[in-house]
Amino acid sequence: MLKLLVIDDNQPICQALQTLFALQGYQVLCAGSPEQAWQLLAAHQIELILQDMNFSAGQMQGEQGKTLFYQLRQQYPDIPIVLMTAWTQLEMVVELVKAGATDYIAKPWDDQRLLLTVANALKLQQLTLQQQKAEQARHSNFAGKDLCGLVFASSQMQQLLQMTLQLAPSNAAVLITGPNGAGKEGIANVLHANSNRRDKAFIKLNMGALPSDLMEAELFGAEAGAYSGATKTRIGRFEAADGGSLFLDEIGNLSLAGQAKLLRVLQTGEFERLGSSLTRKVDVRLISATNTDLTAAIGRGEFRQDLYYRINVVQLALPALAERKDDILPLARLFLAAKKALSSEAEQLLQSYSWPGNVRELQNVCQRALLLSRSNEISSQDLGLPDVVSGKRALDDIDRAALEQALRQAGGVVSRAAKQLGISRQALYRRMEYYGIAAP
Numbered sequence: 398m399l400k401l402l403v404i405d406d407n408q409p410i411c412q413a414l415q416t417l418f419a420l421q422g423y424q425v426l427c428a429g430s431p432e433q434a435w436q437l438l439a440a441h442q443i444e445l446i447l448q449d450m451n452f453s454a455g456q457m458q459g460e461q462g463k464t465l466f467y468q469l470r471q472q473y474p475d476i477p478i479v480l481m482t483a484w485t486q487l488e489m490v491v492e493l494v495k496a497g498a499t500d501y502i503a504k505p506w507d508d509q510r511l512l513l514t515v516a517n518a519l520k521l522q523q524l525t526l527q528q529q530k531a532e533q534a535r536h537s538n539f540a541g542k543d544l545c546g547l548v549f550a551s552s553q554m555q556q557l558l559q560m561t562l563q564l565a566p567s568n569a570a571v572l573i574t575g576p577n578g579a580g581k582e583g584i585a586n587v588l589h590a591n592s593n594r595r596d597k598a599f600i601k602l603n604m605g606a607l608p609s610d611l612m613e614a615e616l617f618g619a620e621a622g623a624y625s626g627a628t629k630t631r632i633g634r635f636e637a638a639d640g641g642s643l644f645l646d647e648i649g650n651l652s653l654a655g656q657a658k659l660l661r662v663l664q665t666g667e668f669e670r671l672g673s674s675l676t677r678k679v680d681v682r683l684i685s686a687t688n689t690d691l692t693a694a695i696g697r698g699e700f701r702q703d704l705y706y707r708i709n710v711v712q713l714a715l716p717a718l719a720e721r722k723d724d725i726l727p728l729a730r731l732f733l734a735a736k737k738a739l740s741s742e743a744e745q746l747l748q749s750y751s752w753p754g755n756v757r758e759l760q761n762v763c764q765r766a767l768l769l770s771r772s773n774e775i776s777s778q779d780l781g782l783p784d785v786v787s788g789k790r791a792l793d794d795i796d797r798a799a800l801e802q803a804l805r806q807a808g809g810v811v812s813r814a815a816k817q818l819g820i821s822r823q824a825l826y827r828r829m830e831y832y833g834i835a836a837p
């Protein structure tokens with residue numbers, strides 16, 4: 398039976414509460430003085446305290462109750478305390494609620510209200526304890542690990558990061574998949590930062606941002622004169638990453654010739670700079686990322702299957718932000734940098750929005766809201782999201798680079814690019830027009 402402790406020097410009040418709560422299945426222990434209360438607390442597991450504010454005849458100001466409350470709060474921070482007060486003590490009660498009292502009830506009380514207040518206080522306590530437990534579990538799983546500033550609360554991200562940390566110390570090639578802006582680079586950072594290579598180089602190269610004729614020179618280096626414009630010897634990213642890790646983002650964009658060379662380095666560690674016959678050997682851990690379906694690219698003959706198996710020894714699939722809603726508010730708070738709070742409507746809107754641009758889009762939305770909002774609280778209007786702006790998305794929700802990249806990866810096929818961005822074909826055309834990008 399759940400035990401409640403009533404601290405009140407008025408015996409009839411204690412008895413009335415015992416009867417009332419017994420009917421609800423609670424056992425009420427009565428303390429007529431602070432001393433008795435401490436004894437009962439030491440001897441029993443108390444779930445909740447109902448505390449009066451005065452314990453000696455003639456005392457009305459509630460000072461005794463205030464002192465006792467602060468002592469109880471300190472000794473038993475996890476037990477919810479509901480205060481029983483006279484109307485004249487409301488000001489003090491407000492102070493105590495701010496200091497951590499769960500609630501208060503004015504005497505003479507209404508039975509139903511009192512029961513509801515106690516039930517709510519117990520429920521709240523249970524939720525808080527569950528949250529604390531989850532938080533502790535999360536911290537103990539990740540204790541001593543470098544999470545590279547990633548913020549998350551969803552179970553999906555917890556699992557993914559656990560797997561990431563498990564894989565980090567091995568040399569296995571890892572392929573990180575997930576939509577644009579979902580945080581693939583962050584996962585790559587965690588892999589390197591928790592590997593034995595953490596003190597060595599971590600080199601990053603975005604294949605989506607490179608013209609295909611420069612890719613090989615970037616990856617493997619080039620001797621002076623190896624191609625027009627190569628005026629001096631250039632060290633490639635594989636050489637630079639020797640002993641450390643190399644992160645190849647948008648690996649699906651690597652040319653077929655580049656793929657053949659990449660396969661060879663992965664198999665033997667060997668390669669030559671462009672324009673050189675000297676074979677070099679490196680020890681590099683490869684982390685790749687893609688937001689496209691590489692198996693479909695294999696089907697189209699654009700990506701080598703043998704390379705796919707090499708880079709994809711283990712796959713970490715990062716879910717879209719909309720699939721891990723528990724991360725949205727913690728991330729939003731991170732991006733608002735505690736400068737402004739969110740109204741509850743704004744919080745709801747953030748959680749119900751579909752986030753086609755994922756975390757990057759959330760970051761942009763928060764930055765814009767910080768600039769636009771005129772009060773200390775960000776309203777749902779300040780977010781500029783479609784549900785608010787007459788059903789239309791703000792046109793700059795997807796940045797130009799992401800748009801161009803999606804179009805490039807889709808080989809200029811607008812419907813395919815739109816699908817990848819999670820928007821309609823018409824919506825993509827409107828954004829292309831907005832940025833002045835000509836239709837392919």
Ligand SMILES: Nc1ncnc2c1ncn2[C@@H]1O[C@H](COP(=O)(O)OP(=O)(O)OP(=O)(O)O)[C@@H](O)[C@H]1O
Binds near residue numbers: 575
């Ligand atoms: N869990 C997170 N905590 C904090 N910041 C995050 C998190 N996830 C993503 N971000 C931030 O969101 C932005 C986009 O993330 P990132 O560049 O890692 O995405 P991506 O999946 O690699 O994108 P792309 O496919 O476009 O290369 C970055 O500014 C990153 O710092």
